[in-house]
Amino acid sequence: MPRSCTTAATTRRCWTRRWRRSASRTSAAGRRPAPRWAWGSRAASSPPASACRNRRHRTSLAQVVAERLGWPLERVRVVAGDTSVLPRSWNSAASRTAFEVGNAAALAAAATRRRLRELASERLEADPADVEVGPDGAHVRGAPARRVPLADLVPAGGLEVVETFHSRRTFASGCHAALVEVDPETGAVDVRRYVIVHDSGRSINPLLVDGQLHGGYAHGFGYALFEEAVYDEQGAFRGATFLDYAIPSAPELAAVPELREVSSRAFGNPEGFKGVGESGTIPVPAAIAAAVDDALRRHGVDAFVSELPLTPERVRALAAAPPRRSAGTA
Structure with missing residues (x-):
């Protein structure tokens, strides 16, 4: 204030x-x-995305994703400006990148973690709530031997999760x-x-x-x-x-x-x-x-x-x- x-x-x-x-x-x-x-x-206004204009944006967004995924920062790569990946993107202005794109990245990372847990629960035949997901794969809580590598969880074409953040004024x-x-x-x-x-x-x-x-x-x-x-x-x-x-x-x-x-x-x-x-x-x-x-x-x-x-x-x-x-x- x-x-x-x-x-x-x-x-x-x-x-x-x-x-x-x-x-x-x-x-x-x-x-x-x-x-x-x-x-x-x-x-701040409410476009759905913003273009990364420097390394600072990439670093911040990677930190948000890493925190929500529970993965090390070095395992996260931010892709920006690729129209084959991003359906729509606005310019980087109005101090809105962290506010709008940061929230969208957090939503997408959290949804990805949930999807990985669901896939792992099917392979491990366990309740999704009992599955722990990490950067190397997933295992059943309390039974680390019951695990599945990350490579076996992600489909051959990759795992794509799309989330949209509907912003309000801040x-x-x-x-x-x-x-x-x-x-x-x-x-x-x-x-x-x-x-x-x-x-x-x-x-x-x-x-x-x-x-x-x-x-x-x-x-x-x-x-x-x-x-x-x-x-x-x-x-x-x-x-x-x-x-x-x-x-x-x-x-x-x-x-x-x-x-x-x-x-x-x-x-x-x-x-x-x-x-x-x-x-x-x-x-x-x-x-x-x-x-x-x-x-x-x-x-x-x-x-x-x-x-x-x-x-x-x-x-x-x-x-x-x-x-x-x-x-x-x-």
């Missing part, structure tokens, strides 16, 4: 004391630190807190500290979630301070190469975001998954821009940020703005 995320962010270690103390200090050069917040929620939420230092003379913006509190439901792979948030922060950081699409009078794009299109590099991203998870299960799906594809990116420009806005107001400038990216030229213009003047366009 958004409230739990904002509560966690405000009680984050050292925030209430050290951050607020630094926000009330102005250096001799006129640089002013300021904290600011941004939070939001998103909804939400992911989070809160971002930024502490920035602004130099009104040079227009430089220095992000001193950044905290992300996120609620991504039941995490399939916490390491991948952290990587998604770190990468998303880098994207949002670029949107806030560097990246801009500029066209000349003839409509030609002036940022066609990285010599002209500025992106942040490692030195600019020195303030590694601090991550904290506040997990609340999503009730719109059996697995409790939520999307995290956009949680690290979308709030970053808003949090940094609001922090810059607050820093300038604390410096006595009555202007507000209304245009991105916050290049040094734009920040200097904001700092030089007369009272109650809006810089930039809405």
Whole structure:
């Protein structure tokens, strides 16, 4: 829930004391630190499938299948983008892969396990409830000698199980807190500290979630301070190469975001998954821009940020703005 995320962010270690103390200090050069917040929620829609666009999707889906099958992860292979296997597939977007495809994979894996148990019960002449299924085959509980290899269970053409997940709307939420230092003379913006509190439901792979948030922060950081699409009078794009299109590099991203998870299960799906594809990116420009806005107001400038990216030229213009003047366009 958004409230739990904002509560966690405000009680984050050292925030209430050290951050607020630094926000009330102005250096001799006129640089002013300021904290600011941004939070939001998103909804996922309901297509039946999604295309894997990277190894992260394959790893997560393989983990879901392995957990429901009870097999080692290395025994699971994810096939994506094969129209002879997938009857219908939508694009990978809207932070819906874990939510929709993850639940579909869990349903299919559970159905496969049930089907293997049924096949084994016929071969072993035992009640399906008494059959244990594993990656090497099946045996009767309490009688391991009564077993059948997996190769003898699966038909020659393979075992195909098709399941459809009918999704309902689910939400992911989070809160971002930024502490920035602004130099009104040079227009430089220095992000001193950044905290992300996120609620991504039941995490399939916490390491991948952290990587998604770190990468998303880098994207949002670029949107806030560097990246801009500029066209000349003839409509030609002036940022066609990285010599002209500025992106942040490692030195600019020195303030590694601090991550904290506040997990609340999503009730719109059996697995409790939520999307995290956009949680690290979308709030970053808003949090940094609001922090810059607050820093300038604390410096006595009555202007507000209304245009991105916050290049040094734009920040200097904001700092030089007369009272109650809006810089930039809405």
